[in-house]
Amino acid sequence: xxxxxxxxxxxxxxxxxxxxxxxxxxxxxxxxxxxxxxxxxxxxxxxxxxxxxxxxxxxxxxxxxxxxxxxxxxxxxxxxxxxxxxxxxxxxxxxxxxxxxxxxxxxxxxxxxxxxxxxxxxxxxxxxxxxxxxxxxxxxxxxxxxxxxxxxxxxxxxxxxxxxxxxxxxxxxxxxxxxxxxxxxxxxxxxxxxxxxxxxxxxxxxxxxxxxxxxxxxxxxxxxxxxxxxxxxxxxxxxxxxxxxxxxxxxxxxxxxxxxxxxxxxxxxxxxxxxxxxxxxxxxxxxxxxxxxxxxxxxxxxxxxxxxxxxxxxxxxxxxxxxxxxxxxxxxxxxxxxxxxxxxxxxxxxxxxxxxxxxxxxxxxxxxxxxxxxxxxxxxxxxxxxxxxxxxxxxxxxxxxxxxxxxxxxxxxxxxxxxxxxxxxxxxxxxxxxxxxxxxxxxxxxxxxxxxxxxxxxxxxxxxxxxxxxxxxxxxxxxxxxxxxxxxxxxxxxxxxxxxxxxxxxxxxxxxxxxxxxxxxxxxxxxxxxxxxxxxxxxxxxxxxxxxxxxxxxxxxxxxxxxxxxxxxxxxxxxxxxxxxxxxxxxxxxxxxxxxxxxxxxxxxxxxxxxxxxxxxxxxxxxxxxxxxxxxxxxxxxxxxxxxxxxxxxxxxxxxxxxxxxxxxxxxxxxxxxxxxxxxxxxxxxxxxxxxxxxxxxxxxxxxxxxxxxxxxxxxxxxxxxxxxxxxxxxxxxxxxxxxxxxxxxxxxxxxxxx
Numbered sequence: 239x240x241x242x243x244x245x246x247x248x249x250x251x252x253x254x255x256x257x258x259x260x261x262x263x264x265x266x267x268x269x270x271x272x273x274x275x276x277x278x279x280x281x282x283x284x285x286x287x288x289x290x291x292x293x294x295x296x297x298x299x300x301x302x303x304x305x306x307x308x309x310x311x312x313x314x315x316x317x318x319x320x321x322x323x324x325x326x327x328x329x330x331x332x333x334x335x336x337x338x339x340x341x342x343x344x345x346x347x348x349x350x351x352x353x354x355x356x357x358x359x360x361x362x363x364x365x366x367x368x369x370x371x372x373x374x375x376x377x378x379x380x381x382x383x384x385x386x387x388x389x390x391x392x393x394x395x396x397x398x399x400x401x402x403x404x405x406x407x408x409x410x411x412x413x414x415x416x417x418x419x420x421x422x423x424x425x426x427x428x429x430x431x432x433x434x435x436x437x438x439x440x441x442x443x444x445x446x447x448x449x450x451x452x453x454x455x456x457x458x459x460x461x462x463x464x465x466x467x468x469x470x471x472x473x474x475x476x477x478x479x480x481x482x483x484x485x486x487x488x489x490x491x492x493x494x495x496x497x498x499x500x501x502x503x504x505x506x507x508x509x510x511x512x513x514x515x516x517x518x519x520x521x522x523x524x525x526x527x528x529x530x531x532x533x534x535x536x537x538x539x540x541x542x543x544x545x546x547x548x549x550x551x552x553x554x555x556x557x558x559x560x561x562x563x564x565x566x567x568x569x570x571x572x573x574x575x576x577x578x579x580x581x582x583x584x585x586x587x588x589x590x591x592x593x594x595x596x597x598x599x600x601x602x603x604x605x606x607x608x609x610x611x612x613x614x615x616x617x618x619x620x621x622x623x624x625x626x627x628x629x630x631x632x633x634x635x636x637x638x639x640x641x642x643x644x645x646x647x648x649x650x651x652x653x654x655x656x657x658x659x660x661x662x663x664x665x666x667x668x669x670x671x672x673x674x675x676x677x678x679x680x681x682x683x684x685x686x687x688x689x690x691x692x693x694x695x696x697x698x699x700x701x702x703x704x705x706x707x708x709x710x711x712x713x714x715x716x717x718x719x720x721x722x723x724x725x726x727x728x729x730x731x732x733x734x735x736x737x738x739x740x741x742x743x744x745x746x747x748x749x750x751x752x753x754x755x756x757x758x759x760x761x762x763x764x765x766x767x768x769x770x771x772x773x774x775x776x777x778x779x780x781x782x783x784x785x786x787x788x789x790x791x792x793x794x795x796x797x798x799x800x801x802x803x804x805x806x807x808x809x810x811x812x813x814x815x816x817x818x819x820x821x822x823x824x825x826x827x828x829x830x831x832x833x834x835x836x837x838x839x840x841x842x843x844x845x846x847x848x849x850x851x852x853x854x855x856x857x858x859x860x861x862x863x864x865x866x867x868x869x870x871x872x873x874x875x876x877x878x879x880x881x882x883x884x885x886x887x888x889x890x891x892x893x894x895x896x897x898x899x900x901x902x903x904x905x906x907x908x909x910x911x912x913x914x915x916x917x918x919x920x921x922x923x924x925x926x927x928x929x930x931x932x933x934x935x936x937x938x939x940x941x942x943x944x945x946x947x948x949x950x951x952x953x954x955x956x957x958x959x960x961x962x963x964x965x966x967x968x969x970x971x972x973x974x975x976x977x978x979x980x981x982x983x984x985x986x987x988x989x990x991x992x993x
Contacts, residue, residue: 261306261313262380264320265342270377272345274305275384277357282391293364297388300356306343315340315904338904345382350375357386365394365427365469367462394427397468402475408448408484409475412456415442421458427469432458439473444545447486449568449578455479487543487570490577494531496521498583525586526560530623533660534558534674537580543568553672555584558623558659562587591615607635607647625657645691651684661703675705692746693727702755710764714757721751722805723850738926750807751848753782763820774818780851783809783843792843800843808848812838818993826902832993835893839921846922852888853918855941858986859993861894861914863943863962865984870918872939873929875969889918891932893940896993900949908949912960912992915942917968929969938975942966943984949991960986 262271277297279290306316319339322331354373361369369390376383401416402409420435436453443451454476461470475484496519511520514528516539521528534554536547548566555564563585571577593613598606611631619626635647658677661667669675679701686694702716725746728736736743757778762769786792787809792800799806814836821829838847857866868876871889894916902908917940919932929939947960964979 260320261316261342265344265380270345270380270382272303272305272343273378273381273383275301275350275353275386277301277386277388279388279390282389285390285393297357297360297386300353300360301386302353302356303343303346303349306340313340316342345375345384347375350384353384354386357388361388361390363429366390367394392467394462394467394469396421396423396425396427397464397470399423400470400472402473404475406484407486408443408451411443411446411448412439412473412475415439421471427460432460432471441545444543447488447542447544448483449487449543450480450482450485452483455483482570485576487576487578489537489539489541489543490571490573490579491518492516492535492537492539492580492582493518494520494535494582494584496531496584496586497523497525498585525621526618527622530558530659531555535582543578550672551582554674555582557673559625560587560589560617560623561585587617589616589618591617607633609633609649619656623659625655627653627655629653646689648687648689649684651682653680653682655680657704661705663703667703669705669707671705671707673706673709675703678702678704687727691729691732692725694746695724695726697722697724710761712759714755714759716755719751719753719755721850722749723751723848724748724805746849748805749848750802750805751782751851752786752802752807753780753784755780768822770822772820772822774820775816777815778813780812780814780838781810782812782848782851783807784811787842790843794843794845807843808840808851809842809844810838810840810847810851812836812847812851816993826900826908828900830896830898830900830991830993832896833894834896834993835891835916837891837921839890847888847890849888852890853892854886854888855892855894855916855918858958858960858988861916861941861943861962862912862945862960862986862992863914863964863982863984864941869941870939870968871924871927871930872917872919872932872936873968874927887918887927889930890921891919893917893936898992900991906951908951910947910949910960911945912947912962913942913944914962915940915966917941938972939968940966941968947986956990958986958988958990958992960988960992962986 265271277294279285279294279297281290285293306313308314315338319335319341322335322339350373354371358369358371361371369388372387372389374385374387376385399416399419399421401413401419403413404410415438418438420431420438425431433453436456436458439456440451440453455478457474457476459472459474461472462468464470494517511518515532517528517532517535519528519531534551536551536554541547552564552566555561561584563583565583567581567583568578569581571579591614593615595611595613596608598608609631610633611629614628616626618624629652631649631651631653633649635649636645656679658679659674660677661669661675662677667675680699682698684694684696684698686696688694698719698721700716700719702714702718704712704714706712725748728746736746755778757776760773760775762772763774783792786807787800790800792798792809794806801807814834816832816834818830818832821831823829836853838851838853840847854867854869855861856864856869860866861869867886870887874887876887894914896912896914898910898912900908900910917936919936919939920927920930921932923931942965943962944965945960945962947958949959950957962984964982964984965977966975967977967979968975970977
């Protein structure tokens with residue numbers, strides 16, 4: 239045993255030597271490979287460990303250059319670069335070197351000295367005055383390693399903060415902002431905080447009419463001579479500040495060029511247009527109703543200039559969706575009364591567009607097919623910035639179920655949407671966000687034909703609202719939704735299955751779904767950012783015929799089933815939530831986790847939830863080690879049926895958890911490892927599916943799958959191929975459920991991330 243260990247140690251030592259030599263083999267005489275740097279902080283008096291760690295992390299982020307990347311101590315990209323040779327700028331070797339490799343990072347004393355100066359400057363900016371950063375280098379073979387030693391003393395703290403006290407209006411305005419100052423007595427001196435305070439004051443002044451003021455007009459003097467390692471701060475308005483910056487301005491005329499292009503004669507147009515609700519809107523061809531412009535604009539003539547209203551108006555005009563370019567320009571009016579004329583230049587986008595889409599699909603349930611869709615858009619349907627969309631689609635899908643049998647499905651549909659850039663409601667409904675609220679009207683029809691089994695005709699319509707509080711926070715309220723499903727042409731052989739299977743029969747019932755739905759969505763990744771933690775939450779509440787069922791006395795259990803147009807209506811409450819967290823270790827390494835689930839409860843006029851409103855488990859965006867919509871419910875296993883047709887397995891409750899580690903390999907190639915767990919259950923016993931009902935030991939019926947996946951990220955498209963392996967199968971005997979089932983590998987091909 240001891241001999242084997244010695245052999246392994248010798249082998250590893252030889253391997254490391256070989257790799258080290260390979261890393262530096264292309265270096266020329268006098269060149270050294272940069273092997274990284276270490277920062278050591280020596281403080282007197284001693285600072286806390288947490289503060290030492292945070293300061294060291296901040297300084298490390300400033301170090302340049304960065305050494306070649308490595309994995310397990312081996313610089314694989316550098317080895318590939320060296321192995322590929324010099325080449326002639328083309329060919330396979332050149333492509334491998336440039337795309338998969340990484341050139342050596344060479345050590346340079348001038349660069350290291352510049353880093354030392356940057357570290358010194360950062361310490362001074364953090365209140366460590368008159369301290370020293372020293373640079374030392376160590377050579378090992380053809381590699382150079384740097385050490386920075388920062389010797390620091392007491393950190394200076396903020397003493398008194400003195401705001402302007404002059405009697406002029408500007409000084410008084412700044413003095414009123416002292417209560418919310420970022421400069422707090424006793425807090426460490428920090429140049430970044432000082433800069434942020436100047437920006438804060440400028441922002442507040444811009445909201446109070448000081449259009450021409452700039453952060454550079456404000457000076458903050460620091461006096462570090464008062465002793466006891468304190469710094470007094472004095473805020474001063476520079477004497478060089480122009481007179482305009484010291485004055486408050488109001489809005490004069492508001493002129494809108496609603497059909498602007500670079501060749502427009504804006505000067506002549508302004509003289510000929512009457513005002514509409516205080517705005518001069520130049521639109522010779524009447525392309526858009528003036529009411530739309532007036533609703534979007536926040537500024538009114540005579541208002542005090544406010545940067546928030548400035549940005550709000552621009553954003554609302556942009557989110558109308560009918561303008562390609564939007565810009566605003568302010569000019570001082572000739573009246574001499576501190577007035578600004580606002581000029582809005584709106585360039586219309588193309589009004590109509592058409593798009594064709596063709597797609598092919600393959601699912602983990604052995605289904606293959608394709609879809610063709612035609613989408614037409616009109617961005618200004620009634621000249622009121624309404625968006626009208628019309629879609630027509632048709633698809634074919636074929637699922638192979640074994641023993642030479644298959645199921646062919648045809649699908650045809652039409653979908654129409656009309657969006658109004660306002661809330662149409664008898665009750666006043668106003669939003670103050672940067673995004674124009676919308677009213678949406680939807681009408682759709684779908685023909686679904688499962689050959690040799692049944693046909694479904696589905697009609698739907700809805701009326702509701704969409705509004706945003708910010709770019710990352712959106713609300714959707716469908717005030718009324720109506721969905722009518724009518725099955726027909728049921729094959730006699732398939733009817734036999736319906737007669738003996740309650741849940742399958744209920745999935746094909748003729749029924750109405752009538753009711754509202756509310757959806758809340760929060761997504762911090764909508765706007766690009768560099769935060770370490772990002773979040774996503776989506777929750778919705780779906781109601782159907784709740785008041786109607788109560789007032790009509792519906793009670794299907796006791797034979798009191800109520801109908802509309804001789805069709806029973808569904809009565810239920812359904813709630814669903816999806817929470818995700820993204821932990822960013824680096825730009826390309828992310829740990830994504832998700833907890834999702836929901837519950838649906840049918841009552842009154844319904845014994846079961848509508849099939850389209852139930853939950854399913856398994857598939858490319860779900861628990862990937864199990865085939866699409868085939869897992870559960872509970873410990874039930876659909877594969878043990880004697881019939882050839884295996885219907886999708888629905889449930890009333892769903893609980894699911896996922897974790898996925900994503901990282902970049904090279905170029906556009908990414909990789910991931912994942913773990914998925916969850917299942918679905920029914921709220922009521924189902925004699926056709928024993929083990930499906932939720933009970934106290936539901937956690938023992940959780941399925942678990944693990945896997946890995948390849949992703950090709952080409953910016954506009956991410957192609958994903960995942961391989962899932964079941965490691966816990968809830969339908970097996972209780973003591974045999976943990977099993978690494980490599981015989982049941984499931985491949986999932988999809989577009990985009992699963993969550």
